[in-house]
Amino acid sequence: MSDQTPQQPDAPHAATPDFDAMTRDIAEVPAVEVITTVAVHLMSSAAVNLGLAEEGEAHKDLDEARKLIQALAGLVTASATEIGSYHAAPLRDGLKSLQLAFREASVVPDEPGQGPGEKYTGPVHG
Numbered sequence: 001m002s003d004q005t006p007q008q009p010d011a012p013h014a015a016t017p018d019f020d021a022m023t024r025d026i027a028e029v030p031a032v033e034v035i036t037t038v039a040v041h042l043m044s045s046a047a048v049n050l051g052l053a054e055e056g057e058a059h060k061d062l063d064e065a066r067k068l069i070q071a072l073a074g075l076v077t078a079s080a081t082e083i084g085s086y087h088a089a090p091l092r093d094g095l096k097s098l099q100l101a102f103r104e105a106s107v108v109p110d111e112p113g114q115g116p117g118e119k120y121t122g123p124v125h126g
Helices: 031-049 062-105
Strands: none
Touching: 031 062
16 A cells, blocks of 8 residues: 555646635725625524524524614614615615514514614514
């Protein structure tokens, strides 16, 4: 037996991806894009934790959903003036939908104004 490891034949250089060229420098990403991307990730994760995804009950965790909705509400409220109505309005709509879904999913709903994110948005009513 030999202690040598088998050598792979040299692959053409062109087949190797140029990761430097593929990497987008974060400094080039506009703030509105970063904010909306983070908001969408928070929304998606909250929806899964509310049981709104396929096989929803298997992933339902209202404690986690509350934290995510609270963080989303803070982000949307704090950034709304910076990102403008065009971007903020759909985020607010998504946030309200999640807040209402949380209230519906709760066995004992929070008092109006006490639900996740409502300290930033005010009471949410259907």
